[in-house]
Every structure is written in C-alpha cells, then in structure tokens.
Amino acid sequence: MFQAPERLKVSCKEDIPTPSLVVDLNQVTHNVRAMADYAKTHGLALRPHTKTHKSLTMASLQLEHGATGVCVAKLGEANVMAEIADDLLLGYPIVDNYRADRIAQLANSKKIRLAVDTMQAVECISAAAAAAKSTIGILIDIDVGYHRTGAQDPESALALAKAVESQSALRLDGLFCFPGHIAGPPDQQDAELAAMDRILLQVIDLWREHGLAATIVSGGSTPTSRTSHQVTALNEIRPGSYIYSDWNCVSGNWYQLNDCAASVLATVVSDAVPGKVVIDAGSKTLTQDRHFLQPDTGGFGHVVEYPQARIIHLTEEHGEVDITACDQRPQVGQRIHVIPNHICPCVNLQNSFWLQHGPDDFECLPVEARGCVV
C-alpha cells in the first residue's frame, strides 16, 4: 500500500523540484463547480471518474460539490477511494475471482455497482457476492458506438439483464455506456448524440416490455461532458478529465486553455544541440500519449511560456523541444510549464503533485491511487 509522503509546503514555486505536476486549486475548484452546475441544471447525477486525478483530496472536493459518488476503473482505485466515498461504480468488466471477491467484500460496507457485458462477468460477480453475503448493483454495458466493450444489441442487453435478475446477490440497476467515439467539437455532436440516445432508448423500451427497469442510465466522456443532456436517456454522467483539462481537451474545443488547472513544471537541462532545448520531462513524466488530432506532428504537450515551441520527441527522461519558431530561446536552467496532451496517464506517473493554494502557497500531496492497475 502506498505510503503518503509527508505533506510538504513551500512558499515559492522555485522551491518545487522538477519535473512536477502543479495543480491550481482556484481553477480546479472552478472546474468542479462548473460541472456540478451543469449536471444540476440538466437533472443529471454527477459521478466523476477519479482515474484522472487519483487523489483523495480531489475526490473529496468533487463530493463536497454535489457528486453523488465516484467512478473508478479498477479494484485498487476502489479501495483507495473507499476511504472517502460510500458510493462507488466500477466502470470496468470484472471477470476474475480475485477482483470479484474483493469487490464483493467491499460491498458489505459500501454501495457498489459494476458494469458488465458478458455472461462470464454476471456469473463471476454473482458467485462472489453470494459468498460474501453482499449485494452488488449491476449496470449492463451497452456499446453506443465506440466498439470497445458493451452489449451489441438490445437482445444481448436483455439476456444479460435477465441473467442478473435471476441472481439473488445482484441487483439490476440499469445501463452503462461510454461514447468514446464522439470526439468532435461540442457544436458538431448533435447527430452522434441522437444516435446514441436511440440505442439506449431501444434497450430501455425492450427492457420495459419484459418488466425490467433501467433506473440508472450512466454515460459520459470528456468530449460529451457538457452535451450529455442532449442524450435524453441519460440520468448520470461520469466525466473525468474536466477537473484538470489538458491539451487534447483544448484542441478538441471541449475546454479552453484557461480551464487547464494542471501542468508539468519542467526545467530546461540542455541546449547543446542547435535548434532545440531539452527539458527534464520525458515519457516517464508526460507519457507517450499523442496529440489526438495530429498524432504524428502535434507534439507532446503545450509549452505555456513558448507557444511556438514544439515538444517533438520524448525519451524516458528527456523532452526534446524544437524552438526554431520561437522568438526567444529558452535558457538552460529556465523553468517552463507544459500542459500535457492527456492528463490522466500523466497524473498516474506522478508519486505526488503540488497543489497551489495561492500565489506563494504550494502543498505537496500524494497521488494515492497511482499505479492501481489491478
């Protein structure tokens, strides 16, 4: 189990060693409030996906601002988040005894829901819950177009629902979906959102014909995190990245640069090679996740102080920055801020992050659930 580092405080950003993830509390709070307002306005339950921040501090902030519970991907994340949340959804197929047994035990003290898309999952979870004498709520995962997981048609979803209903240790709660295929700007998503709605309504109608109710219909992704109300079938959303935002979010026009609350503070460590500088943030800090619109040319993040700079190549601890388009050359020893392409795996690489409370007030906090892949 991860041992939280001592809570360090510094009063000057120059005292933060690099590379480090720095998070602005003002902006984070703004983002959390804005999403809570969106959900409330549209009558949607808000269940933030904690895979983005993996932080008890951030999850607590979300719960304080109206989240009904949290979403996690893995057992390890659930165990960490159970410290502060009583209502957890594992949005991931669990088909093995190890995870099923431990989740079933957790369900004795917490409200636990799981997403399933195979009969094997139903059987595995049912057996584990029966053995643990707990009850687990089940959402049937419906493929609404991303084609990663999920029942492929209403009939399959009905068969899974009936199987759940036949198990006394399980409770059929509703539907789960992830519209990962919808990645256009918010004002160009109408047709795809409508198609997604039709798929969900077909399942709901068929269930109703068979006397089954989808009390919860849970969806959500970052690109649809403020258009989900157009999907009439949904009554719960699970956005993740909105809390920090990232360069892909800005590039996709889902969020603005000002919404980005997290950046990697890095130091220029070499300018020996002409035309470039090297920063101390490589793939082990920023990840190799590419720019979603320009995977080959988009670079590995946005350099705040040098918008013309392009992080063209990452090795493990080196970030090579093409500065030929920059008006000024970054100096060796200078610090820059990088907004990573994809914040979620970037956070997962950090043992800790620095939360900025004010201009001269930084606190080092652990990333409690980082590395929780099981």
Next chain:
Amino acid sequence: MFQAPERLKVSCKEDIPTPSLVVDLNQVTHNVRAMADYAKTHGLALRPHTKTHKSLTMASLQLEHGATGVCVAKLGEANVMAEIADDLLLGYPIVDNYRADRIAQLANSKKIRLAVDTMQAVECISAAAAAAKSTIGILIDIDVGYHRTGAQDPESALALAKAVESQSALRLDGLFCFPGHIAGPPDQQDAELAAMDRILLQVIDLWREHGLAATIVSGGSTPTSRTSHQVTALNEIRPGSYIYSDWNCVSGNWYQLNDCAASVLATVVSDAVPGKVVIDAGSKTLTQDRHFLQPDTGGFGHVVEYPQARIIHLTEEHGEVDITACDQRPQVGQRIHVIPNHICPCVNLQNSFWLQHGPDDFECLPVEARGCVV
C-alpha cells in the same frame, strides 16, 4: 518515500492478480551473466542502467555479477540505488540547485559521477560540490549522432573539460555518450560504430594535446549492447533493457524472443465486440510506446499465447486485441502474457512485480525507484 509492500509469495500463477509484471529469475540471471561475460571478454567496465528495472533486487544481482557500479538518470533513482551501490553515474544533465545540492551531499558517502554538456551545469555542480565539501567526477557528454544532448564538436568538449579542471570540487574523469541513433541489426552497425569511434577519438586526441586525459569513456545503448567493443575508444558500457529485453529488442534483432525475461500477465475481460477481445492491460500498464519499426501498425506488444493477435488500441485500462487472424479465440477470463514494446516505461508504471523463482514459486517485490522523475 516509497513504502515497500509486504513480500508476498504465491505458489501458483493463477493466484497472481492481473495485470501484473512477471519476471523469470532464471532468464534474468542468464541475461545478467551473459552481459557480464560480454563486457569481461572485451575489457569493458559494465555499469547497467537501472532505469529499466528500478529494482534493488535486480541491481544487486547485476552488482553480484561483476557490474562496477550503476547508472541512473535522476536524483530519485540515485537515492534509491545508493542503498546497495557505492559507485553511481548520473547520466543526465543536472543544472538546477535542488538536484545539484543533493547529489553533492550524496557524494560525501558515495562515488558520484555526472555527465555534463553545458557550462551552466559545470557551474551549478561545482558550486554545490564546493558547498557540500565533496568531490564529483565529471564526464563530458559528447553527441555521437543522436542529437539529443552533448557537446557538438571537440572544441566545445575541450572548453567544458577545461572548465571542469578549473574547479577544485570537480574531477575530470572522461567522456560520456549515448548512441541512440544506432538502431539497426547488430551486423549492420559497423559503419555507424566506426563513425562514433572517430568522434570520440578526435575528442580524446584534442584533450591529450592539452594535457587532459579521458580515463573513462562511457557509452552504450540497447542496440549496441553487444557491439560496443567495435568502438575502440569505449571502456565502459551502460546497457539497460538487456536485463529484461522487450518486443522492440526482438524486432530490432538485438535480442531473441527467448531472451525476454519480463512479460505482463493480463486477463481477457470482454469479447462482446466482434473480431476482438479486451484485456485488462492498457496504456497505464503497457504504456503508449509504439513499435519502433512499425509505429502505426505494429501494435502495443507481443501476445505470447496468440502470436497472430495484434494489440491494436490502448485506452487507459483496456487493451483492444484484434484476434481475426488467430486460429482460436481467447476466452473471457483467460490469461495471456504480453511482452511490451518498451520494457523500461512499462516497469515504471508498476508498483510491484512478481519474480518467478521456480515453476510454483512467485514472490511479489516492490519497484523501489518507480516514479523517481526528479
């Protein structure tokens, strides 16, 4: 500071939760011995780069088998490895006071060498060592063709060497290089190795004319880890990936499939979508590091049990596997082994790994230096 998990043991691979990194001790020991033999045969000092395994157990194994010390990239790695090594090279430009001060303090109890390629680094380290009343050995980083860091010509290398010589807290030890541009099969590297040798010899000759000696000439990379003896100027190598090997190593013809000592044990968690299965190892387990020869089509690792399978897409916790070319369809719940494209960042994502001592003997060990990016 990372708290090592309890050392767990299981006697059956089925008891290992997935996804997990599994390392075969027999194969690792073979790899460590083979590299030690290679270095000894060619009169090269062996200084393994511990960024690959980030493990005290593995570093100890390398030191027991003749390594003269270890190489690390970052201060955090140095602090971890100092627990078992007395001779450490930081193969990374240090230009900030935070790292310089702490390395200088470590140099009071350990033999510390640093690679530098800028005057700023010389000044920063010199001041820190003087303040700590320690002595730090310096290797001048020479760009031998990778164009990431390193002095660009013999004159620049000479200027840096003279600057080092002028500082009483620094000791000029020699040269450092990383031939990351040499990535062909070993039998097709002759011309590039010879060109690299010429660059190093030019610097050594110029230094000699000015009364300066390069006692240590340190090079090494995975693709050149068994051809480094062709570079006559080298007397030390710093291979990293050889201890575990990976799918890129096999694809580059630097190592064979049998040399791969580490794999990710994963579970098939969904087959709901036609033509594919989903495993529980995504980018937070395998990384988004692409196949080095086929970045767009090579997938994200080699599935041992289904060589025709192709891991076509990773999201954070999902690995989508195209199985249309497979004779048999993997079943939900089945476990498979994936040899990742690039083992080093993959290891860095794991909190722990399972060391296989024998057929029915697995031990869970911490990855002590994972996440040490500062």
